[in-house]
Amino acid sequence: MPAVTVENPLTLPRVTTPDPVHATARPVLTVATAPEGYEGEGFPVRRAFAKINTKFLDPFIMMDQMGEVDYAAGEPKGTPWHPHRGFETVTYVIDGTFVHRDSHGGGGTITDGDTQWMTAGSGLLHIETPPESLVMSGGLFHGLQLWVNLPASDKMIAPKYQDIRGGSVKLLSTEDGGALLRVIAGELDGHQGPGVTHTPITMIHASINPGAQITLPWRSDFNALAYGLAGSGSAGAEQRPFHMGQAVVFGDGNTLTIRADEKQDSRNANFEVVILGGQPIREPVAWYGPFVMNSHRELQQAMEDFQAGRLGTVPADEN
Numbered sequence: 001m002p003a004v005t006v007e008n009p010l011t012l013p014r015v016t017t018p019d020p021v022h023a024t025a026r027p028v029l030t031v032a033t034a035p036e037g038y039e040g041e042g043f044p045v046r047r048a049f050a051k052i053n054t055k056f057l058d059p060f061i062m063m064d065q066m067g068e069v070d071y072a073a074g075e076p077k078g079t080p081w082h083p084h085r086g087f088e089t090v091t092y093v094i095d096g097t098f099v100h101r102d103s104h105g106g107g108g109t110i111t112d113g114d115t116q117w118m119t120a121g122s123g124l125l126h127i128e129t130p131p132e133s134l135v136m137s138g139g140l141f142h143g144l145q146l147w148v149n150l151p152a153s154d155k156m157i158a159p160k161y162q163d164i165r166g167g168s169v170k171l172l173s174t175e176d177g178g179a180l181l182r183v184i185a186g187e188l189d190g191h192q193g194p195g196v197t198h199t200p201i202t203m204i205h206a207s208i209n210p211g212a213q214i215t216l217p218w219r220s221d222f223n224a225l226a227y228g229l230a231g232s233g234s235a236g237a238e239q240r241p242f243h244m245g246q247a248v249v250f251g252d253g254n255t256l257t258i259r260a261d262e263k264q265d266s267r268n269a270n271f272e273v274v275i276l277g278g279q280p281i282r283e284p285v286a287w288y289g290p291f292v293m294n295s296h297r298e299l300q301q302a303m304e305d306f307q308a309g310r311l312g313t314v315p316a317d318e319n
Contacts, residue, residue: 032247
């Protein structure tokens with residue numbers, strides 16, 4: 001799991017452990033195991049939040065863990081051209097390579113530790129595929145796709161694309177050097193990640209050494225979620241166990257704690273966790289397929305606009 005890393009985390013800026021006198025630890029409300037399925041042309045996914053009550057997710061809609069899968073030659077798969085409206089997609093590639101194109105002119109190739117942030121807004125078509133070289137050779141692929149809702153006032157903004165290279169991610173360490181924290185978007189302890197979001201969120205990929213514990217300051221007006229990408233550990237002061245393929249929902253408070261088990265499996269040196277939080281939008285959500293709106297009438301309009309070609313068209317050479 002390369003992502004982006006450093007040889008010695010102690011050379012990085014450090015996140016201050018919150019003062020217990022002023023800290024309110026977030027309790028663990030639930031741990032949910034992600035069901036497995038297939039997406040696009042048939043690549044395996046885990047639906048990270050499928051078993052979590054939506055009231056705890058706002059402003060997030062869903063998150064898929066794509067892979068981890070070691071493809072043979074000829075096996076790598078992607079998605080066909082498809083529409084989106086009303087939200088943002090965040091594609092984070094940990095291992096492997098993905099190529100993104102969209103009808104608004106955004107796109108590029110992302111690989112180990114890179115992120116593509118696409119604001120669908122008023123609507124577009126896009127496609128995500130492995131490059132031809134990866135299809136020919138096969139290889140490891142592992143990543144995430146997160147959907148972040150937009151408030152009603154922003155749902156019809158112009159589409160936008162952000163290409164976030166792994167080298168631009170803000171790297172931090174805990175005070176004892178026991179964890180490497182990659183801030184992809186938002187802010188942690190005064191340190192800002194490169195992702196620019198319409199809906200205020202924080203997205204972090206943490207690599208926690210065996211036996212190490214992190215206690216992070218967390219905005220009390222944000223929700224708090226964690227998802228195990230690899231390895232095993234526990235969450236909260238109550239040390240609720242969770243592992244790869246499981247999501248944690250934290251309750252109210254201004255700090256959150258995650259600990260890595262002393263012994264990890266042979267394939268993973270550390271406990272790899274994605275930590276998410278955002279400011280709830282608290283608006284009605286009408287979600288159908290690739291559209292996330294506020295009402296069924298708006299969903300119907302999105303479908304009509306797609307069918308009429310008003311969300312963009314597939315390039316002529318790909319029809």
